Amino acid sequence: MTDGQAEPIREGREPGEQALARSVGDHLMARDLAARSLGITLAEIRPGYARCVMTVRADMLNGHRTLHGGMSFALADTAFACACNARNRTTVAAGCDIVFPAAGRLGDTLIAEAVERHLAGRSGVYDVTITNQDGTVLALFRGRSRQIKGIIIPHEETASDD
Template sequence: MTESHPNPQALAEEVAAAMWSRDRATQALNMQLLSVKPGYALVSMPVQGDMLNGHHTCHGGYLFTLADSAFAYACNSHNQNTVASACHIDFLAPAREGDVLEAEAVERSLAGRTGVYDVTVRVRGGKTIALFRGKSYRISGEVINGLQQAERPQ
């Protein structure tokens, strides 16, 4: 838990490493975790040809997945297992093959078991293409302890 950890930044980085080690979905889409802080994450993803829809733009599901991944790293950065309880996305502009997208997740509220996070998806160095709001719910357990438990022999 962040409040009792002597270095919240170090904890956020440890949590991100633990999550990344078992986050096959995010890795499969060639995402990169660029930055993590308590309540914050920045994740990038290149738009590849197999992500294009019938309009030859990036399918909205991939934009949502990128935003959701940034949201996950931000809301779990306090080392408390946290899941999405609701998410909403507004698509503002298309992304195209070859674009590198960045999703920046920022914690807006954290009280009790619930949190609110805003994620802005941009083409690297440019235009905002989507706005995502995620609501989180803390469940039992810790991220790092969950990794240690998963590594124990059965």
């Protein structure tokens, strides 16, 4: 992080890397029943970066009639998962923190942008910022990842994409 701007460490500009990231993201989202039930979609992905979108529905509101924090967490966690798995190495959350500077409202379109901040060996750190359609920051999430054994998409399936 240089001038406070959110930039991924690796942008995945090679066509093969980008195609693989998109395939991995699509695969993860197709299998993520929780994200699908919340209407979360993957708008953009590349190695170390993902952007997911969700619209706040009535069944996502808490007793104050604002967005339930668990829904924000689920959106942030989904973007985090896509960003840290985009290189096709099975990676899980090792821990995370979230703060809520402002509340989401019914009908808001939420954008979660996950950015890789550090990757060394099997461990990574990712920041996810959730904003609404007006650019208001609603949540700040920091996730710590850990690569485990395995890949998301077998090499046979990715070989035809190259």
